[in-house]
Structures are given as C-alpha cells and as structure tokens.
Amino acid sequence: MTTGPVTEERPLRRDAARNRELILRTAAELFAEQGLEAGYDEIAKRAGIGVGTVYRRFPERSELVQALFESRIEEMVAIAEEAADQPDPWEGLTMFLERAIERQVADRGLKEVMVQTIAEGDHLTVGRERLGPIIDGLIERAQAAGTLRPDVEATDIGMNLMLMSSMTMPEQPELWRRYLALLLDGLRAAPGQKPLPLAAPADEAMHALMCNLHGRRA
Numbered sequence: 748m749t750t751g752p753v754t755e756e757r758p759l760r761r762d763a764a765r766n767r768e769l770i771l772r773t774a775a776e777l778f779a780e781q782g783l784e785a786g787y788d789e790i791a792k793r794a795g796i797g798v799g800t801v802y803r804r805f806p807e808r809s810e811l812v813q814a815l816f817e818s819r820i821e822e823m824v825a826i827a828e829e830a831a832d833q834p835d836p837w838e839g840l841t842m843f844l845e846r847a848i849e850r851q852v853a854d855r856g857l858k859e860v861m862v863q864t865i866a867e868g869d870h871l872t873v874g875r876e877r878l879g880p881i882i883d884g885l886i887e888r889a890q891a892a893g894t895l896r897p898d899v900e901a902t903d904i905g906m907n908l909m910l911m912s913s914m915t916m917p918e919q920p921e922l923w924r925r926y927l928a929l930l931l932d933g934l935r936a937a938p939g940q941k942p943l944p945l946a947a948p949a950d951e952a953m954h955a956l957m958c959n960l961h962g963r964r965a
Contacts, residue, residue, distance in 0.1 A: 767804050769794050775815055779854040783812065819854070820877050823847060827881040838893035840885045841931055844908065848923055866895035874949065896936045900947035909957055 773794040777785035787808075791798040805811040826846045833839035882901050889895035906928055914923040947958060 759921075763804070764960060766796065766800055768813070770795065770801055770804055770965075771814060771818060774811055775818070775854075778815065791963060822850065824877050824881065826850065827878060827885065831881055831884055831888075836888035836892040837886070837935075840889045842929070843882070843885055844911075844927060846902070847908055848911045848927060851908070852915050852920070852923060893936055895934055896943075898943045899934060902947045902950060902953060905953055906948070906956060 770790060774785070774790050777793065787798050787801045790915055791801050794801075796858055800902050804850070805814070827843050830839040830843035832847070833842060879901065882904060886895065886899065886901060886904065911923045911930065914926045917923060
C-alpha cells in the first residue's frame with residue numbers, strides 16, 4: 748500500500764531538482780552575458796520551460812542571485828585550493844589572482860553579484876567563510892617565503908581583485924593583464940621597501956567599498 752505514493756513522489760522531486768539546476772545554469776549564462784538585468788521571461792525562454800516554473804523555484808529574485816553566488820563561490824574556492832597546492836607560494840598567489848580575475852571578467856553576473864545587496868551582506872559572509880581561510884593561507888605562505896611584502900592584508904587582495912576585473916573594454920578585453928602585472932610588481936617584497944601608507948580596510952568595510960566602486964548604495 749505504501750508503494751504507490753512513494754513511486755508518485757520521487758519523479759516530482761527529481762523534476763524539481765532538475766528544473767532548479769536548469770534554471771541556475773541558464774540564469775548563469777544570461778547573467779554572464781547581460782548582467783543581473785536579465786529577466787525571468789528570458790531565463791524561461793532559453794531554458795525551454797514556463798516562466799511559472801522559474802517563479803516556483805525562485806519566488807524572490809534575491810534567492811536566485813544568492814544560489815548563483817554560492818555556486819560561483821564554489822568555483823572560486825576550487826581555484827584557490829588549486830593555487831594553494833602549488834609548491835611555490837608566490838606562483839600559487841599569482842595563479843589565484845590571474846584565474847580569479849579571468850573568471851570575473853568572463854562573467855558579468857559574477858562581478859555584479861559581488862556588490863548586489865542580499866539580506867544585508869549574506870553573500871559576503873558566505874564568501875568569507877568559504878574563501879577567506881584559503882586566501883589567508885596563500886598570503887601567509889607567500890609572506891613566510893619572503894616573496895610577498897609583509898604589510899599586505901587579505902582585504903588588499905580582495906579590493907584589487909574587484910578593481911582588476913573592471914579593467915577591460917571591447918577593443919582590449921584583456922587589458923586587465925597589464926594592470927595585474929603592475930599590481931604583482933607592487934605586491935612583491937623587495938629590499939628597502941617603504942611601508943604602505945594607512946591601514947588596510949577592515950573586513951567589514953568591504954561591502955561598502957565594493958558598492959562605492961560600482962556606484963551603488965551600501
């Protein structure tokens with residue numbers, strides 16, 4: 748007697764999970780191309796499903812953005828973990844910077860979601876918890892090896908990632924590589940270096956700084 752209800756429920760759960768993944772993949776493609784302005788109608792059309800299905804899975808747009816952010820954070824974590832596995836600490840740090848910027852430049856939606864207000868900075872909390880310890884490790888390893896200047900902080904790296912990802916234009920899509928090279932020269936430890944002026948911004952200031960960078964209200 749219990750076989751019937753179980754058999755009926757399982758396909759519904761699979762369909763719901765499949766639709767959710769389809770919506771996330773499609774939204775990620777559209778957001779990468781167009782930014783966060785892409786609407787639910789466009790997502791549904793490209794995914795080949797009804798717009799009502801999109802609304803059922805993600806009634807609030809902030810829920811869709813949050814889910815996409817979390818999936819992107821996992822991608823960034825994978826990049827950071829691969830960088831942390833590099834034998835040379837400086838090479839690991841530079842690899843992370845290059846690949847992280849490359850990923851953000853390729854995906855407008857990822858860059859915009861970094862400054863999108865979701866439940867008062869929940870996205871930053873997720874980023875700090877998942878990425879923070881790995882980036883701290885990359886910095887500490889390079890500083891211990893004497894290749895990264897000792898007064899660089901994690902928030903310095905975070906803000907420069909955001910700045911570098913904006914250094915692109917249609918006629919020079921990889922212009923950011925020029926400025927990354929300049930940044931890396933500034934990050935390298937060198938004999939007789941003067942200390943950096945002022946203190947690095949506090950972790951809590953990152954959201955306001957990113958909003959300021961992109962002309963949004965914090």
